[in-house]
Amino acid sequence: MEVLGHFNYWIAIVLMMIGFYALIARGNLIKKIVGLNIFQASVFLLYISFGKVTGGSAPIIADGVEIYSNPLPHVLILTAIVVGVATTSLGLALVVRIREAYGTIEENEIADMDRET
Amino acid sequence: MIAQFPALQVVLPLIAAPLCIVLRRGALPWFITLVVSWAALAMAGTLLDQVADGSQISYALGGWMAPLGIEYRVDTLNAFMLVIVAGTSSIVLPFAYRSVIREIPEDRHYLFYGGYLLMLTGLLGMAITGDAFNVFVFIEISSLSSYAMIAMGRDRRALSAAFTYLVMGTVGATFFLIGVGLIYAVTGTLNMADLAQRLPPLYESRAVLAAFAFISAGLLLKLALFPLHLWLPNAYTYAPSVVTAFLAATATKVAIYLLLRFGYTVFGADFVFDIVPASEVLLALAIAGTVIASTVAIFQADVKRLLAYSSVAQIGYIILGVSYANVTGLTASLVHIFNHAVTKGALFLVMGCMAYAVGACRVESFAGLGKRMPMTMAAFVIGGLSLIGVPLTAGFVSKWYLVLGAIERGWWPVAILVLATSLLAVAYVWRVVEVAYFRDPPADAPEVSDPPLSLIVPTWVLTGACVYFGIETSLPVGFAEQAAQLLMGGGS
Numbered sequence: 001m002e003v004l005g006h007f008n009y010w011i012a013i014v015l016m017m018i019g020f021y022a023l024i025a026r027g028n029l030i031k032k033i034v035g036l037n038i039f040q041a042s043v044f045l046l047y048i049s050f051g052k053v054t055g056g057s058a059p060i061i062a063d064g065v066e067i068y069s070n071p072l073p074h075v076l077i078l079t080a081i082v083v084g085v086a087t088t089s090l091g092l093a094l095v096v097r098i099r100e101a102y103g104t105i106e107e108n109e110i111a112d113m114d115r116e117t
Numbered sequence: 118m119i120a121q122f123p124a125l126q127v128v129l130p131l132i133a134a135p136l137c138i139v140l141r142r143g144a145l146p147w148f149i150t151l152v153v154s155w156a157a158l159a160m161a162g163t164l165l166d167q168v169a170d171g172s173q174i175s176y177a178l179g180g181w182m183a184p185l186g187i188e189y190r191v192d193t194l195n196a197f198m199l200v201i202v203a204g205t206s207s208i209v210l211p212f213a214y215r216s217v218i219r220e221i222p223e224d225r226h227y228l229f230y231g232g233y234l235l236m237l238t239g240l241l242g243m244a245i246t247g248d249a250f251n252v253f254v255f256i257e258i259s260s261l262s263s264y265a266m267i268a269m270g271r272d273r274r275a276l277s278a279a280f281t282y283l284v285m286g287t288v289g290a291t292f293f294l295i296g297v298g299l300i301y302a303v304t305g306t307l308n309m310a311d312l313a314q315r316l317p318p319l320y321e322s323r324a325v326l327a328a329f330a331f332i333s334a335g336l337l338l339k340l341a342l343f344p345l346h347l348w349l350p351n352a353y354t355y356a357p358s359v360v361t362a363f364l365a366a367t368a369t370k371v372a373i374y375l376l377l378r379f380g381y382t383v384f385g386a387d388f389v390f391d392i393v394p395a396s397e398v399l400l401a402l403a404i405a406g407t408v409i410a411s412t413v414a415i416f417q418a419d420v421k422r423l424l425a426y427s428s429v430a431q432i433g434y435i436i437l438g439v440s441y442a443n444v445t446g447l448t449a450s451l452v453h454i455f456n457h458a459v460t461k462g463a464l465f466l467v468m469g470c471m472a473y474a475v476g477a478c479r480v481e482s483f484a485g486l487g488k489r490m491p492m493t494m495a496a497f498v499i500g501g502l503s504l505i506g507v508p509l510t511a512g513f514v515s516k517w518y519l520v521l522g523a524i525e526r527g528w529w530p531v532a533i534l535v536l537a538t539s540l541l542a543v544a545y546v547w548r549v550v551e552v553a554y555f556r557d558p559p560a561d562a563p564e565v566s567d568p569p570l571s572l573i574v575p576t577w578v579l580t581g582a583c584v585y586f587g588i589e590t591s592l593p594v595g596f597a598e599q600a601a602q603l604l605m606g607g608g609s
Contacts, residue, residue, distance in 0.1 A: 039291060050298060076250055094280045
């Protein structure tokens with residue numbers, strides 16, 4: 001039961017490691033961005049899990065509801081999602097320009113070309 | 118009006134950034150940026166003057182009172198940081214006008230200044246805010262704009278450098294975000310002053326330990342402590358000269374400020390140094406950083422890159438002072454934050470003069486410049502002396518306090534090491550000076566001379582500051598001591 005009770009956290013950690021692995025191990029710049037996104041998404045999940053209050057309802061005032069989940073982590077993570085979108089778009093824009101300048105988006109090929117000049 | 122300064126400090130550059138994008142014609146964006154930066158400096162100076170007696174200013178954004186609303190809290194430490202950031206920016210900007218015309222295509226000037234203002238907003242915001250999550254937002258504002266600014270470099274390697282920085286910087290900021298989430302989960306607050314009161318009973322909690330680990334790892338990545346510095350050398354080498362000078366003087370320093378703020382104010386010195394072995398870890402990394410990065414710097418062919426590695430080494434010195442865990446060490450760190458901002462700012466502006474007049478920063482392109490660009494090279498020599506820590510320069514003051522702190526702590530070998538690593542700095546500075554003064558230029562070298570006054574004057578303002586603050590030390594040392602006592606006193 002202990003394991004199931006922390007289901008969200010397990011998933012968050014698994015996603016975090018998948019994202020982090022892709023970020024480090026993949027040489028393709030687009031795949032790195034994908035890894036970065038998974039990594040960030042896991043943190044969003046972590047935050048939203050913090051906000052859950054056992055037995056709490058959605059944080060909208062209604063008759064007959066006593067316990068509400070904490071809405072603050074949701075609001076924080078909205079900001080973080082916006083930041084994540086900005087990071088992704090900037091990263092992809094850089095990949096486009098790298099492709100124009102180098103003709104490749106493979107990390108090791110770019111490193112080889114840098115070493116020659 | 119003065120009561121609104123903490124908010125205006127951040128809001129003014131934030132509003133001016135889109136204004137630059139709209140009013141894109143000619144020199145107008147540059148002029149707006151200059152005026153805003155000087156206004157920010159004036160406000161930072163006023164704030165520092167107000168808190169100089171050790172008081173604090175608390176500003177509730179939008180009238181929402183802390184701890185629920187976002188609070189801006191100004192004390193000696195962050196007012197000092199605000200002055201460093203706004204001051205460097207105000208000196209670099211007059212330099213920027215001609216340097217940017219030379220280095221950036223004309224149709225992108227307005228974007229350059231828009232990005233520059235966002236960078237300034239982010240750095241000032243990081244320094245002034247008293248809310249842990251707000252820090253994350255400002256980290257990302259300054260980081261995202263600096264990735265874009267670095268990518269504006271002329272060399273295509275600027276693009277891959279910016280990409281590497283983007284990946285590593287985002288990982289760092291996300292680690293910070295995880296850490297903030299964890300302390301929010303156990304305390305239920307994001308206000309730093311409130312956190313400081315609620316954390317001590319929870320020191321044994323595993324969540325707090327994990328939070329500290331995530332926050333410090335994220336910030337160490339941002340401040341480029343060895344071995345997390347890999348993004349820095351390329352980013353500094355290929356970015357436009359103005360961006361390098363501004364970032365080198367401020368970006369890593371504000372990250373160090375955050376490390377101190379979280380270490381001392383939020384978590385508390387008892388936690389950081391007694392429960393977590395922060396002192397030992399930081400000491401080991403700082404020593405490795407100063408020795409290895411200084412050695413690597415000696416073998417660089419590009420002087421801008423050489424100075425970038427030297428920056429990694431200097432960050433090692435700053436962290437070394439933190440690891441002493443005493444007031445003298447902390448004073449040394451804060452003084453060195455200031456002195457290194459002045460010194461590295463001056464040296465990277467010299468690189469900007471080189472890029473303008475010669476078009477290259479390779480060691481061999483310095484040949485014979487001692488005679489042909491006397492003003493530029495003299496600035497390099499003085500900046501270099503300050504980097505080494507020769508008496509009567511700003512660098513000496515920081516080294517002096519670093520040695521004093523080590524002796525006070527009883528770490529004699531560390532004190533000797535600080536002096537020994539200065540010799541490595543002599544080696545890499547001398548390499549450039551030797552080529553500039555004692556080697557004749559190649560016969561086919563094009564005719565060069567000192568760049569125009571609008572480049573020379575800002576360079577010499579910072580170079581002059583290296584000497585001025587080496588002789589008249591009371592100003593930075595006074596504020597640094599006060600801030601160090603504030604941190605040490607507030608933590609225990």
